[in-house]
Amino acid sequence: MPVPAPPAALDDSPAARRREQRGWYFYDWANSAFYTTIISVFLGPYLIPVAKTAACAKDFPAIASDTCVTDFDKLAAAHPGLGYVDVLGADIRPAAFFGLTLTIAVLLQIVALPVVGALADHTGRKRELLGGFAYIGALATMCLYLVEGDRYMLGGVLFILANLAYGSSVVVYDSFLPQISTPQERDGVSSRGWAIGYLGGGLLLALNLVLYLQHESLGLGEGMAVRISMMSAGLWWAIFTIIPLLRLRNRPVPVHEGTALGSVGGSFRQLGRTLAELRRYPLTLLFLIAYLVYNDGVQTVIGNSAAFASEALKLDKTVQITAILMVQFVAFFGALLLGWLARGFGTKRTVLASLVVWTLIVVAAMFVAEKQELQFYLMAFAIAIVLGGTQALSRSLFSQVIPKGREAEYFSLLQISDKGSAFIGSLTVTIALQLTNSYRIAIVSMIIFFVVGFVLLAMTNLRKAIEAAGNEVPARL
Template sequence: MNTIADLSPLNRRAEQRAWNWYDWANSAFYTTTLTVLFGPFMITVAGRAAGCGDSADDTCSKTVSVLGLHLAAGSLPSYLTSFATIASAFLLPIVGAMVDRSGRKRLHMAWFAWGGAFFAALLFFMHGDHWQLGAVAVVVASILAGCSLVSYYAILVDISVEHERDTVSARGWAFGYLGGGLLLVLNLVMVELHDSFGIDKELAVRLSLLTAALWWAGFTIIPVLRLRDRPPRDVVPESGGLVHRSFGQLWATLKDLRNYPMTMTFLIAYLFYNDGIQTVIGSAAIYGSKQLHFGDTVLIGAILLIQFVAFGGALLFGRIARTHGAYRCLVVGTVAWMVIVVLAMFLPEKNIALFLAIGVAIALVMGGTQALSRSFYSLFIPAGRAGEYYALYNACERGTSWFGTLLFGVVFQVTGSYRPAIVSLIVFFALGLFFLLRLDPERGIADAGNRTPAIV
């Protein structure tokens, strides 16, 4: 009797490799643009318009008018990010429902990505005191980036079976850290050595913002060509057009979520510990600069170190999850975050070695917890609802990610020191750990109708 080899694992592996390229592609926008260059550059450009001069920094209190509101130029990037975050929280669940019903996750990801890259490229035209185009462009690009990730995360469920997802997700995150880090190195070289290239620093920043957009758009072509679309499965019957049906499915999912208590428990846990992670990442440069009094060279070195060590951290956690399970890794990772913020509070000023050691610890845990959160959550998603449930996942991340920064700012205002502000973030990790420990993974996986991996 002849047997035919099962080639489905090989076919899945080919698509998984293609899928990883979108992490590589979009990380350029998040790293070069949103994390490093956009904020200081927007403050400089808006500061000129407000009358702060070319040396404007985040202390510039003179205002610019945004839709009739007078906002401090030094705070403008934060306000823009917050607006994009809140808008995404409302839009992403609708996008997720539409993605599930269309059966074209790959193309949805592509068009959202290319639209976001187009608006990101418009940041090149922000110069002089013309900040308005940049403000609109970064908001729209951020929203479209979030929309593309809904489709991207949902594709993970299509191209992998349950026991593969931790490894696949970890490789994707690692690939993203590597790609984002490589472009960031090139851009920082161009910015810091701009005279050697015969250009001024501002043009070097604008060119760097443009390269991040082109990188995002260009590398998105690889997964678009190599992934394949699949027809929708098990969607809730709704009449009307695609948008009307998407709202119908969204409402059905919100009602049905109470039937998946473990899914809800994980979302709450993720909401808290991810908020802590995002605040630590976003506040690290401020803490290093204002509290520990490091210069730009040390801070840039720390950013690059974190970027590349996180590559290894994601792969390491993916490997550990194979033998110990993603759930245990997330619990241990959350405890590690609590230890990190306590140690950060006691860092002595201008001690580069200890500062970089904390950076290595952050990078290792950051890469692992983010990668495994994405894959672990997929086990609690009912069949055919990946787009919408990942939209809820992203909405939890984006809609509440300002809680940590608010607490950080309030504690600093009350105490006048960033040390108690950084350690106050332990609250978010403690709450995340509390809900993680209340989670019953096997029950959640069974409730969603998925197969339980040998090791959860």
């Protein structure tokens, strides 16, 4: 049996790398529309009334739908045992439905992402996997346009599918980073990708907010404006994914099983080896834990910022929306700024300094007065400066401490540590609110995440971690 010829070497010249890098940036531009338009702003507030409409039709059919939805909480309180929707045989309150779908989506990602990463490394067909996951997610997002009336289950299923595809595509996307950049280029490439993502997500969100705020003058109902906005996020995702698919290239991998079933089986075996071999890289594991801790603080602060604005500061929806937009565009420059600082002061020092800034931000939250819009905008501005840079430089550092040929597997661990730890910060906020009924104290409780994450990262000897993974140590860390 003839031995297959080795694959031709890829052009790895600086010009070829820059071409791939420019294409790679555009996937952040493409998929950020899903996170900003769907998750951050529109889907939750839209899906809950849809679930209430279904509950009204089931339990309060004599009351007009619009009136029932408006007075739903009062009606449900006055009729114990009524006002629920059915989710696979369980009675769920409409207000909890979006949170339930988000929880299911996260749990599915925790199960699926390691397999996706192993499959990407095992087959080497990263470009095809990136495109497949991206277009499944984009199509599911576009189909959210069909969610109206009482179709809450359709909305939940589409969101879970889109979110799972989104997370899977990001694992594959991140795994390209060490393949398309040298150790010296890594910080800048990661920071530019993150920055462009904020710009793309912010631009579409701005257009959708104009549509939403002006829907009456355009002859559209509020629900139709939201549905068009959600569909546009999927369309944006689909169109701009074409660019990275044209630019990115697969790298050769050792010959594996030829069948799809064999590839999946091999991927599971490879994943098992990765988890077992992680003990050989204790410093990589220490960095992963440090990232898990401080990134949980970052995600919890961002996730609770709207509630903090409304509950603690008594600010209206307009202020919250304009702050979200400001964060998107300022974070573009913030990510580039921290990338530039990393070149001069070192990546690790820059991330540590950003964690000090995060600590100061949550302390300052205690002293922001009610109804003080300017103070809230200043706090949001400070968050935007460090938000993208903290995450982009952390991604760059992680890419340095993982072994070659296993990039997608290890980035899947980074993603599930992100998803799987999210409940810890949320639980901390919940406990603080339960004990104190104060959103200020709840936000300040995030200090522990930034302090512990700072200490763990400071303890991580990155030079030794990079050498242990068999990688070239960059000139400045």
